[in-house]
Amino acid sequence: MLGVNPYIAFKGNCRQAVEFYKSALGAEVLFTQTYGESPMSDMGPADNIMHCSIQVGGSTIMMCDDPRPDGGAAGSNISLAIGLNDPARAKQLFDNLAEGGAVVMPLGKTFWAEAFGMLTDKFGIKWMVNCDAPK
Secondary structure, eight states, rough: OOOEEEEESSSHHHHHHHHHHHHHHHHHHEEEEEEETSSGGGGTTTTSSEEEEETHHHHHEEEEOOOTTTTTTTSSSSEEEESSSSSHHHHHHHHHHHHHSSSEEEEESSSSOOOEEEOOOTSOEEEEEOOOOOO
């Protein structure tokens, strides 16, 4: 997904949040995958959401169940996700944002992306950089 979108991590109740947003906001589910349906099945309970995208009007909100014991804590559970399809640009943006900040997960190849990484910038803002394979 190209652009910048909010990414919300929940503490095991992502599925309930999706249902709530469908009812409260008229959200449409674009994609859902559980940990059990993914190659990362050992990272969380099989029925927890590994990734979900919903659309509310012209906006996309992405979300998941954070499997970490301290993950999904209210107030620190929202990141900004950058979507690109140019690996060189992904590295440049990742490196720019990481300057003076802290890398949480280095930018690297994953089963879903050419490159993915997470960081907290020098202002305490959490970012995810996701680069699809070039087309």
